Amino acid sequence: MAPAVLHWLTDPWAEPLMRRAFLEIVLLGVAGGALGGWVLQYQLSYSAESLAHALLPGLVLSALTGIPLLVGGAAGLLVAAAAVALAGRAPEIGRDTGVAVVVTALLGLGVLLALSPDAPPRLNDLLFGDVLGVSDGDLLAAAALVLVLLAALVLLHSRLLAVGFDRLTAPALGVRPVVVDAALLVLLALVLLVAVQGLGNLLVVSVLIAPATAARALTRRMGTMLLISGATAVLGGAVGLYVSFHLDTAAGASIAATLVLLALAATAGERVARYRATGGGPRTAPR
Amino acid sequence: MTPLIRVEGLRVAYAPPPAAPALDGVEFTVDRGQRVAVLGPNGGGKTTLFRVLLGQLEPGAGTVEVARCAVVPQTERSRLEFPVSALDVAVMGAISRLPWWRRPGRTERVRALRALEAVGLGDHADVTFGELSGGQRQRVLIARALVQDAPVILLDEPFTGLDAVSMQQLEDLLAQLASEGRALLVATHDVEQARRWDRVLCLNRRQIADGGPEVLTRSVLEATYGTELVDIECAVHGHHELVLPPHHHDHEH
Numbered sequence: 001m002a003p004a005v006l007h008w009l010t011d012p013w014a015e016p017l018m019r020r021a022f023l024e025i026v027l028l029g030v031a032g033g034a035l036g037g038w039v040l041q042y043q044l045s046y047s048a049e050s051l052a053h054a055l056l057p058g059l060v061l062s063a064l065t066g067i068p069l070l071v072g073g074a075a076g077l078l079v080a081a082a083a084v085a086l087a088g089r090a091p092e093i094g095r096d097t098g099v100a101v102v103v104t105a106l107l108g109l110g111v112l113l114a115l116s117p118d119a120p121p122r123l124n125d126l127l128f129g130d131v132l133g134v135s136d137g138d139l140l141a142a143a144a145l146v147l148v149l150l151a152a153l154v155l156l157h158s159r160l161l162a163v164g165f166d167r168l169t170a171p172a173l174g175v176r177p178v179v180v181d182a183a184l185l186v187l188l189a190l191v192l193l194v195a196v197q198g199l200g201n202l203l204v205v206s207v208l209i210a211p212a213t214a215a216r217a218l219t220r221r222m223g224t225m226l227l228i229s230g231a232t233a234v235l236g237g238a239v240g241l242y243v244s245f246h247l248d249t250a251a252g253a254s255i256a257a258t259l260v261l262l263a264l265a266a267t268a269g270e271r272v273a274r275y276r277a278t279g280g281g282p283r284t285a286p287r
Numbered sequence: 288m289t290p291l292i293r294v295e296g297l298r299v300a301y302a303p304p305p306a307a308p309a310l311d312g313v314e315f316t317v318d319r320g321q322r323v324a325v326l327g328p329n330g331g332g333k334t335t336l337f338r339v340l341l342g343q344l345e346p347g348a349g350t351v352e353v354a355r356c357a358v359v360p361q362t363e364r365s366r367l368e369f370p371v372s373a374l375d376v377a378v379m380g381a382i383s384r385l386p387w388w389r390r391p392g393r394t395e396r397v398r399a400l401r402a403l404e405a406v407g408l409g410d411h412a413d414v415t416f417g418e419l420s421g422g423q424r425q426r427v428l429i430a431r432a433l434v435q436d437a438p439v440i441l442l443d444e445p446f447t448g449l450d451a452v453s454m455q456q457l458e459d460l461l462a463q464l465a466s467e468g469r470a471l472l473v474a475t476h477d478v479e480q481a482r483r484w485d486r487v488l489c490l491n492r493r494q495i496a497d498g499g500p501e502v503l504t505r506s507v508l509e510a511t512y513g514t515e516l517v518d519i520e521c522a523v524h525g526h527h528e529l530v531l532p533p534h535h536h537d538h539e540h
């Protein structure tokens with residue numbers, strides 16, 4: 001390998017902060033990738049994005065008052081969940097509109113707080129993340145999250161499959177959809193809470209949705225999909241960090257952009273392969 | 288011999304009076320090895336009866352004693368694009384017999400594979416569910432019910448949309464399951480098919496008839512389906528068949 005290429009590849013990892021950033025992105029990639037497959041199959045992408053945005057007031061308030069971001073984010077999530085539940089109960093509004101109104105209002109409130117004169121500097125880290133500035137505490141939280149999340153997903157796997165496959169028949173198989181849904185939302189909230197530290201309020205959804213979208217295009221088995229999704233997230237994270245280092249771009253945004261490009265490439269590749277095989281037919285047999 | 292299902296004076300209502308009950312005055316028993324055709328129009332109470340037997344609906348009145356039930360839903364309920372193989376679907380039948388902290392393991396997968404072999408799909412275990420034909424999907428769902436190891440299997444319009452070959456394969460499979468001692472309740476709109484089975488239960492918000500195929504007289508069918516029956520003369524054999532207009536084959540939702 002030419003020395004120039006070798007330097008290009010190894011230079012970023014000479015910096016301790018880049019090594020820590022990579023470790024953080026590996027942990028978040030495994031967590032986000034594995035959960036993202038279920039988020040996609042349960043059609044919770046919009047909910048994931050909404051929850052991430054609704055976290056902002058809690059994060060800003062915690063930054064203003066000096067309490068840990070995890071605590072502020074968790075409180076923000078609880079308030080958002082309660083507000084969404086209340087708005088969804090009003091029949092004249094409807095669930096979809098209720099979620100949109102609540103999330104927009106909370107995001108606006110977060111931005112308003114962030115722009116107040118008392119706001120500390122670098123509050124934009126809450127929006128766009130600071131994966132290069134992760135602390136030991138952030139890494140520990142991400143590692144703990146990965147352990148809890150993977151254990152929960154292994155335990156829930158067959159039940160998640162049963163509900164996702166046929167929600168109406170699941171109770172006859174001994175699976176309660178409401179319990180599975182609640183467990184999935186709790187895991188989603190946990191991942192958002194931890195991942196938002198590194199990737200920020202606006203980019204955190206990319207690590208959940210983009211790798212899973214790429215994986216869904218490449219396989220038709222849930223287990224394989226989760227593995228590919230996690231691997232894609234880690235690969236995208238590493239490439240994003242290279243881009244950030246060599247082109248001097250924002251790390252979080254570079255990672256998000258790389259992940260989206262990987263998802264687009266996988267989706268386009270799957271379409272081309274399907275077109276060649278079937279002339280553009282559907283992926284399933286007729287009903 | 289103790290029946291596997293005993294229903295007496297069953298009444299189910301989704302709304303308080305004066306709204307009409309969804310089912311009223313239903314009484315029947317089902318023994319081991321019986322295939323029972325449940326006939327009735329859409330909204331006549333077939334799905335409601337199944338939900339009661341599965342324990343998903345509390346009866347407003349009457350008693351229901353039933354052995355453990357498995358259900359084979361219409362394949363249209365399942366998501367064909369969902370990334371699962373035939374084996375994954377069959378394994379789902381093992382969940383109800385496991386404690387919440389255990390996931391299906393090797394033992395359950397072997398049992399599911401045997402169930403797929405029993406329905407003639409052992410060599411399709413790794414095929415994606417959505418890529419199977421309609422008849423094959425129906426048999427995978429029956430394999431899932433077999434993994435549940437329930438003595439009673441409820442089948443919700445399993446013949447809908449199948450071609451003649453798949454229908455015959457499925458009918459043979461149901462005969463085999465009944466011969467093994469299982470009780471099968473099959474919601475169907477096919478009157479001639481119902482005549483070939485052991486028992487018939489006719490519902491139209493109340494019980495119209497219960498008994499052997501001989502109860503399927505014109506008056507019973509008219510009371511069950513209204514007066515929309517069509518009398519067709521077979522061009523080849525010359526005999527007459529009572530059939531339902533096509534809209535009765537639409538699914539209940």
